[in-house]
Amino acid sequence: xxxxxxxRTLSARKLLLLKLSQVHHLLTVFLFRFSCCxxxxxxxxxxxxxxxxxxxxxRSLGDLISTLNTASLHDETEVVCGAxxxxxxxxxxxxxxxxxxxxxxxxKVAKGAFTGEISPAMIKDCGVEWVILGHSERRHVFGENDExxxxxxxxxxxSDLGVIACIGEKLEEREAGTTEEVLYGQTKDIADNVNxxxxxxxxxxxxxxxxxxxxxxxxxxxEVHEKLREWMRTNVSEAVADSVRIIYGGSVTGANCHELxxxxxxxxxxxxxxxxxxxxxxxxxxxx
Ligand code: PGA
Numbered sequence: 001x002x003x004x005x006x007x008r009t010l011s012a013r014k015l016l017l018l019k020l021s022q023v024h025h026l027l028t029v030f031l032f033r034f035s036c037c038x039x040x041x042x043x044x045x046x047x048x049x050x051x052x053x054x055x056x057x058x059r060s061l062g063d064l065i066s067t068l069n070t071a072s073l074h075d076e077t078e079v080v081c082g083a084x085x086x087x088x089x090x091x092x093x094x095x096x097x098x099x100x101x102x103x104x105x106x107x108k109v110a111k112g113a114f115t116g117e118i119s120p121a122m123i124k125d126c127g128v129e130w131v132i133l134g135h136s137e138r139r140h141v142f143g144e145n146d147e148x149x150x151x152x153x154x155x156x157x158x159s160d161l162g163v164i165a166c167i168g169e170k171l172e173e174r175e176a177g178t179t180e181e182v183l184y185g186q187t188k189d190i191a192d193n194v195n196x197x198x199x200x201x202x203x204x205x206x207x208x209x210x211x212x213x214x215x216x217x218x219x220x221x222x223e224v225h226e227k228l229r230e231w232m233r234t235n236v237s238e239a240v241a242d243s244v245r246i247i248y249g250g251s252v253t254g255a256n257c258h259e260l261x262x263x264x265x266x267x268x269x270x271x272x273x274x275x276x277x278x279x280x281x282x283x284x285x286x287x288x
Contacts, residue, residue, distance in 0.1 A: 046074075046261070046287045047201050047245050047268035049102065049164055050275025051082040051132060061087060062094065064276060069096040071281040074288035077268070080164070081275070082132050085118055092127045102130035102164060105138055108151040110159070120159035130162040132270075134190065136207045140170075146189035153200075154193035162199045164270065165190045166249070171208035183224065184231055191232075197240045201247055203270040204228060209250025211272055218259045218266075221248045225265035254282035261286035 056064070061083070073079060080100035083091035092101045107117035123131060133156060134149040149165075156163050167186040169179045187202070194200055204224055209216050216224075225246045233241035248260055249270030260266055271283055 044243060044245050044267045046077040047080070047247055048077055048284045048286075049080045049082060049130075049132070049201070049203070049247065049249075049268070049270045050280055051104065051135070051249075051270055051272045052084060052276060053082075053104065053137070053272060054084055055276055056084070056087070058087070058090060060276075061091065064280075065091065065094045067278050067281070068099055069094075071284075073098070073281070074285045077284055077287060079284050080130050080162075082130075082164075088123065088128050089126045100130055100162075101128045102132050102162075103128055104132050104135065106131050106133070106152060106156060106161075108148065108155045110155075120156045120161045123161060124159060128161075130164060131156050132164045132166065132203075134166040134186070136166065136168050136205055136210055140207065146186055149186075150189040150193040153190050157194060157196060157199055160199075162201070163194075164201045164203050164247075166203040166205050166270070168205040168207045168210070168250070174206065174208065179224070180227060183228065187228065187231060188235070191236055197236070197244050201245045201268075202228065203247050203249050205249035205270060211251070213251050215251040215253075215256050215260070216248065218263050221260055221266055222263035225263065229265055252283060254279040257283045257286035 052061070068081070078100065079098070080102050081091060081095065082102040082104045085103060088101060088103055095101060103118065103123045106120050106123055107114055110119050110121045120131065133152050134144070138144045139149070153163055153165055167183050167190070169182045173179060173182045183204070204221070206216055208214060225248070228246055229241050232244060245267035246265060247268040247270055248266050249272070252260065252269045252271045253274050257269065261269070269283060269286070271280060274280055274283060
């Protein structure tokens with residue numbers, strides 16, 4: 001009788017040990033995955049772009065530049081200011097070297113009879129290293145289509161400029177449930193023209209959130225960013241999906257930047273209105 005009881009206790013102990021080792025294994029796998037995720041996230045340098053659009057003059061932009069030059073900016077964040085074409089040279093020569101400058105648009109060829117346009121070669125000649133392409137105002141106010149944006153991306157990259165490539169759905173597209181279709185289509189036309197993803201930052205900017213004060217919620221932004229990263233994994237490569245920076249734009253402010261910036265797949269921001277205010281410094285330091 002005593003022997004049976006002993007046997008039972010023994011197998012109960014064995015079962016307990018087995019269960020404990022299973023729990024230990026699951027916990028190890030979970031912790032490993034979690035730390036990989038944190039590592040990948042932190043290996044993507046946080047990127048904050050300011051898009052000054054068609055705003056400012058030498059005086060006001062000069063004041064803004066002085067504020068940025070003297071501010072304490074988080075070392076681990078890459079900062080780039082998008083200046084109006086006429087002020088690119090001014091911005092580059094006055095901004096501290098730790099802050100990058102971007103043009104807000106460029107054409108698809110190096111030179112020629114294209115009145116009013118500027119080329120990547122000219123942008124580079126001013127010491128400027130980035131260009132914003134495919135911004136929603138270029139798409140919807142000036143009628144640029146996916147094909148033209150793709151050609152501009154290809155030529156800017158060939159010319160060794162970094163590209164902040166913008167995509168975003170309109171309100172009626174979101175309401176019609178076509179957000180993913182629209183974003184994947186725009187991303188494909190960009191991706192087909194990229195051969196070096198280290199020079200590209202993808203900016204998700206829902207059109208309904210730009211300049212409207214209506215920000216996407218952190219959950220909405222994270223959901224789209226995660227899907228875009230998965231699209232990259234399937235259609236480009238694992239390595240690009242893990243390394244490409246996907247930034248959010250649309251009514252980002254000093255008040256909402258921390259929560260948005262803490263989302264796993266949000267690697268920074270493209271900021272319009274608030275980039276013209278001292279509050280831009282808080283947005284730059286959102287992940288500090
Ligand atoms: P917003 O603009 O921050 O003023 O909404 C963002 C953008 O257009 O890049």
